[in-house]
Amino acid sequence: MFDVFISHAHHDAEWAEGLAGELAVHGVKVFLDEWDILPGDVVVHKVDDAVRRSRGGIAIISPASLASPRAQDEYATLATASAAGGLRFIPVLIGEVALLPSAENRVWRDFRDVIGHGYTKKVAELAAVLLDREPEPSGRVPFENLRATLPSPPRPLTEPEPHRIVIRYVRADEDxxxxxxxxxxxxGLPVWTAGDLRPGDEPFWVLRQQLGHAVAVIVLMSPQSQDSADITRDIVAARERGRTVFPILLHGERNYHLAATWYVDARDGRLLGPEELNILAALHRADAAGRPLSPARALPAPATRPLRAVRMPPSLSLDRLREYLAEGRWRYADLLTTDLLLREAGRSAEGYLCEADGRKLPAGLLAGIDAVWSEHTHGRQGFAAQSGLARVRTGTYTEFLELTRACGWCDERDEVAGGYRDFAGRAGGRSGFYPTLRNPQNERYLNWYDQWTETVLAVHRRSRAWEGKG
Incomplete structure (x- = not known):
């Protein structure tokens, strides 16, 4: 086995050997043409075998490599092995050359004009990564990392014409x-499904475009869709953007993200009836007239005794929370946090918590949620960060007001935005703003503010006990 396969053009052989030698000093086992291909070897077979037996690959990108058919073939081989088998593929730039567009989705390293101590540090970092060790702290984020995570300017979402009813489902529910x-x-209703994607489309951007301006988002609920991270993202994205989510239950139990929402029970395989079609038609007419209906006005009230929602293990929810925060999707993480606590307390259908519900919340779950928020925000968000701004001791409304002011949830007149999206737009860079514990699904009710107040006080009183300050 090799730790790394180094691909380079013949013109760059001297530089490549220097890099290979430095990596070898650090204990990295290197495959290099000049070292490992012997007279009589079939070069193509030798290269293919070496790539299969390598845990990492470095492609030296230079003016010479861009003009070398063999170097380009090896680059393609490494990129394919990375996509298919998990090989760590690291583009390395030397000479006057721009990064290949196909390499922009990798974190690369720029060795152009790097000499002396800077060269030594970069080689040491490569060696540590290839040996699966923690690199020495550099004191600052490498500019290549920032370029890789922000490879292009923000991409505006163009408004589709017409706005459509988006149907989201997993493969099992395709029929x-x-x-x-x-x-x-x-x-006569405008519809968009994955079947409307055309060759050359970028699915992620097209879906974002459609969801962002959807008349409604129909979600087909089934055990398979419950386990789909993509469907969960779509639900959260629709709620965050104030789109009407129209759930249809095909099998099993309701999606926990939609536990407090009216839904169509289609477990017998039926399609929509006249009343349900009329709801979608009314949404379409209002949107076409430039006066879209809010979710609270669009759907009937939830059933008084709905089917229970499926429960996702807290560990999986925390993994999803980490994923959202790592991507900087603060609102998604905020909504997921609220859903997780409601579900754990058995209050998903009601959509809010009272003091007795708060006492049911496991201390370990609250600590886990807080740790994830804190870890991904350098301690600036989470229950502990909020408690540092304003403490909830006895659960009074006065304490709630103090918390809303400290966390930036209200304006200078102590007024709170009525819609979740406008409310979350106040976050800016405020410490302690998240998690807000607001539930957009309950904004249909006149007493949504009272429900939110109860939820915040219940969670913070329980958090205080977990922190040992009860």
Missing amino acids: YGERLAEQLRAA
Whole structure:
């Protein structure tokens, strides 16, 4: 086995040997043409075998490599091995050359004009990464990391025409999803499904565009969709943008993110009835007239005795929370935090917590949620950060007001935005703003503010006990 396969153009052989030698000093086992291909070897077979037996790959990108068919073939081989088998692929730049567009989704290292101590530090970092060790702290974020994570300017989402009803489902529910799409189109309603993607489309951006301006987002609920991170993202994105989510239950139990929402029970395989089609038609007419209906006005009130929602293990929810925070999706993480606590207390259908519910919350879960928020925000967000700004001791409304002011949830007149999206838009760079514990699904009710107040006080009183300050 090799720790790294180094690909380079013949013109760069001297520089490549120097790099290989320095890596070898650090204990890295290197495959290099000049060292490992012997007279009589079939070069292509030797290279393919070496790539298969390498845990990492370095492609030296230079003016010479861009003009070398062999170097380009090796680059493609490494990129394919990385995508298919998990090989760590590291582009390295030397000479006057720009980064290849195909390498922009990798964290590369720039050795152009790097000499002396700077060269030594970069080689040591490469060696540590290839040996799966923690590199020495550099004191500052390498500019290549910032370029890799922000490879292009923010991309505006162009508004699609017309706005459509977006249907989201997993492969297992594809048959029902396409039959539903045909029904809606036959009723004269504009529809978008994954089947409308065209060759050359970028699915992520097209879906964001459609979700951002959707008339409604129909979510097909089933055990398979419950486990889909993509469906969960779509639900959270729709809620965060104030889109109406129209759930249809096909099998099993309801999605826990939609536990407090009206839904269509289609477990018998039926398509939508006249009343349900009328709801979608009303949403379409209002949107076309430039007066879209809010989710609270669009859907009927939830059933008084709905089917219970499925429970996701807290460990999986915390993993998803880490994922959202690592991507900087603060609002997604905020909504997931609220859902997780409601679900744990058995209050998903009600959509809020009272003091007795707060006492049911496991201290370990609160500590875990707080740790994830703190870890990804350098301690600036989370329950502990909020408690440092204003403490909830006895659970009074006065304490709630003090917390809303300290966390930036209200304006100078102590007024709080009525819609979640406008409310979350106040976050800016405020410490302690998240998690807010607001539930957009309950904004349909006149007493949503009172429900939010109860939820915040219940969680913070329980958090105080977990922190040992009860």
